[in-house]
Amino acid sequence: MTTSCRRFEGQVALITGGSRGIGAGVAKRLAAEGAAVAVAYNTGEAEAQAIVQSILDAGGQAVALQADLLDPKGARKLIAALREHHDRLDVLVPAAGHAEIKKLEDMDIDTWQNSFAIHLDAVLETCQAAYPMLQESRGRIVLLSTVGSAAAFPGFAAVGAAKAGLESLMQYMASEWIRKGVRVNAVSCGTVDTGILERWEIGPRVRAFVGEKTVGLGIGKPEDVAPIVAFLAAEESRYIVGHSVIADGGMTLGIDFEEWVHEAYGKDAKL
Amino acid sequence: MQLNGKVALVTGGTRGIGLEVSTRLADRGASLILVYKKDVENAEAAKATLEERGVDVQLVQADLRKPDGVEAVFEQVASGLNQIDILVLNAAFGTMGEVDRMGRYSWRASYDTNVLSPMLTAKGALPWLKKKGGVITAISTLGAHTAYPTYVAIGSSKAAMETLVRYMAFEWGEYGIRANSVAAGPVETRAIDWFRYPDAVRIFTAKKGLAGRMGLPADIAEVAVWLCTDESRWVWGQSIIAEGGILCGVDFAEWKGETNELDSQAPPTPLPSDDAGSTATEGGAA
Numbered sequence: 313m314t315t316s317c318r319r320f321e322g323q324v325a326l327i328t329g330g331s332r333g334i335g336a337g338v339a340k341r342l343a344a345e346g347a348a349v350a351v352a353y354n355t356g357e358a359e360a361q362a363i364v365q366s367i368l369d370a371g372g373q374a375v376a377l378q379a380d381l382l383d384p385k386g387a388r389k390l391i392a393a394l395r396e397h398h399d400r401l402d403v404l405v406p407a408a409g410h411a412e413i414k415k416l417e418d419m420d421i422d423t424w425q426n427s428f429a430i431h432l433d434a435v436l437e438t439c440q441a442a443y444p445m446l447q448e449s450r451g452r453i454v455l456l457s458t459v460g461s462a463a464a465f466p467g468f469a470a471v472g473a474a475k476a477g478l479e480s481l482m483q484y485m486a487s488e489w490i491r492k493g494v495r496v497n498a499v500s501c502g503t504v505d506t507g508i509l510e511r512w513e514i515g516p517r518v519r520a521f522v523g524e525k526t527v528g529l530g531i532g533k534p535e536d537v538a539p540i541v542a543f544l545a546a547e548e549s550r551y552i553v554g555h556s557v558i559a560d561g562g563m564t565l566g567i568d569f570e571e572w573v574h575e576a577y578g579k580d581a582k583l
Numbered sequence: 584m585q586l587n588g589k590v591a592l593v594t595g596g597t598r599g600i601g602l603e604v605s606t607r608l609a610d611r612g613a614s615l616i617l618v619y620k621k622d623v624e625n626a627e628a629a630k631a632t633l634e635e636r637g638v639d640v641q642l643v644q645a646d647l648r649k650p651d652g653v654e655a656v657f658e659q660v661a662s663g664l665n666q667i668d669i670l671v672l673n674a675a676f677g678t679m680g681e682v683d684r685m686g687r688y689s690w691r692a693s694y695d696t697n698v699l700s701p702m703l704t705a706k707g708a709l710p711w712l713k714k715k716g717g718v719i720t721a722i723s724t725l726g727a728h729t730a731y732p733t734y735v736a737i738g739s740s741k742a743a744m745e746t747l748v749r750y751m752a753f754e755w756g757e758y759g760i761r762a763n764s765v766a767a768g769p770v771e772t773r774a775i776d777w778f779r780y781p782d783a784v785r786i787f788t789a790k791k792g793l794a795g796r797m798g799l800p801a802d803i804a805e806v807a808v809w810l811c812t813d814e815s816r817w818v819w820g821q822s823i824i825a826e827g828g829i830l831c832g833v834d835f836a837e838w839k840g841e842t843n844e845l846d847s848q849a850p851p852t853p854l855p856s857d858d859a860g861s862t863a864t865e866g867g868a869a
Binding site for chain 2: 317483486487490491502527528529532536537539540542543548549550551552553554555557558559560561562565566
């Protein structure tokens with residue numbers, strides 16, 4: 313950990329999807345800065361426990377909480393579970409998500425609805441459930457989005473469209489809740505090495521493209537995105553309200569999306 | 584995130600947002616090259632205060648709108664601290680006025696300070712920034728993303744500056760140079776008095792901005808300094824809007840209506856004519 317500041321001393325942070333990927337990176341970062349973190353996971357119990365253990369080993373405070381956020385009562389159960397450990401909540405980072413690659417012509421209703429259920433419905437319910445606690449502590453919510461919401465990435469429609477909805481939801485939450493003391497922003501990420509590329513059939517080609525063909529730094533790591541989430545959760549960003557900060561290492565500066573489509577689907581494919 | 588051993592050049596760094604940025608960079612251990620336009624006394628006072636933090640401070644007086652002014656800055660850098668790791672493009676100027684009142688002189692003065700000067704300054708700093716992969720942070724305005732009353736010369740020139748900064752990120756990324764902007768909402772600096780009705784800006788911002796108050800130079804400076812540190816390493820070529828939530832669901836038409844209402848009570852004074860000379864001042868963007 314390269315940081316020497318401890319901006320979250322005495323605070324409590326809840327990270328959904330905290331057992332892996334960006335969520336895990338955020339959990340470790342906030343814990344390193346003094347936050348007592350609650351790592352919410354659905355199926356990755358072993359991974360969540362490993363994150364918690366690594367935080368405890370580093371002298372931090374952490375607890376793992378199981379939650380099925382697709383269950384209509386899941387978010388409320390999660391906050392009830394959090395209350396058993398902490399009587400306050402300062403930072404909420406809903407990072408739970410998954411991304412299935414599917415072109416629109418092959419899109420089925422389940423893939424589409426599942427994406428909106430986890431990236432939008434579950435986030436809304438988690439934020440609503442956490443809102444009373446966040447109000448008491450003048451808390452912050454940092455949502456995670458993707459640059460694929462503003463630009464079209466091959467096969468990314470279900471995630472991109474849901475995240476575009478999320479960024480709008482972010483603005484509505486920010487405008488309705490800021491006067492109640494709760495500040496909401498988002499980080500819009502480029503391609504980050506979370507293990508998800510390995511699960512995609514086109515993953516290796518996306519990796520090659522982003523690494524070699526975009527003008528930026530290439531594929532990011534959770535540790536590159538976590539400090540930006542931490543910044544938006546910290547006091548120094550107090551005047552940033554209802555915005556999405558793009559953190560993509562320059563990936564979308566002058567990107568040639570058509571070439572990416574060709575990388576992913578072959579040179580005869582159309583954008 | 585400490586900046587010991589680094590040198591930051593801050594244009595307009597001796598007052599307003601620029602001074603708050605300089606102070607925070609110095610607090611983190613960075614030495615400073617502060618470029619100011621004409622107020623020697625104020626610049627010397629800023630230098631003395633900043634030097635108490637144990638960093639080197641080099642003052643450079645220059646008119647950055649003139650190519651020879653920029654050249655003179657970098658000649659002094661070469662014979663002074665001879666290092667630039669961080670470039671903060673903060674100096675700003677603009678004439679307030681509606682589109683139909685705008686003249687060539689006022690228009691050019693804004694664009695020369697807000698676009699031409701950042702371009703020449705960044706180009707001049709490039710040989711130093713290239714050495715270890717530097718960072719460029721420009722101070723912009725929310726008026727570049729939406730329309731404020733009487734703000735076209737500043738708003739549109741800052742929009743051009745933000746695009747210039749994005750091109751710097753695009754073209755100089757290969758040298759490891761990272762460039763971004765901060766777009767500030769109305770901030771309580773001297774520049775607020777450039778508005779015809781400064782109190783209208785204050786009332787609007789406090790009433791309509793979700794944060795419920797005017798921005799303070801420190802609110803913007805902390806974002807700018809963060810953009811200068813490695814903490815923001817994954818943010819490239821972006822403009823970070825820091826405006827206390829004004830954009831979230833509010834209506835600028837009301838502010839415009841208030842300006843029109845006040846105008847109807849007392850007509851605004853004419854803008855300086857094309858040959859009346861400049862009243863340019865350095866300082867942060869409103």
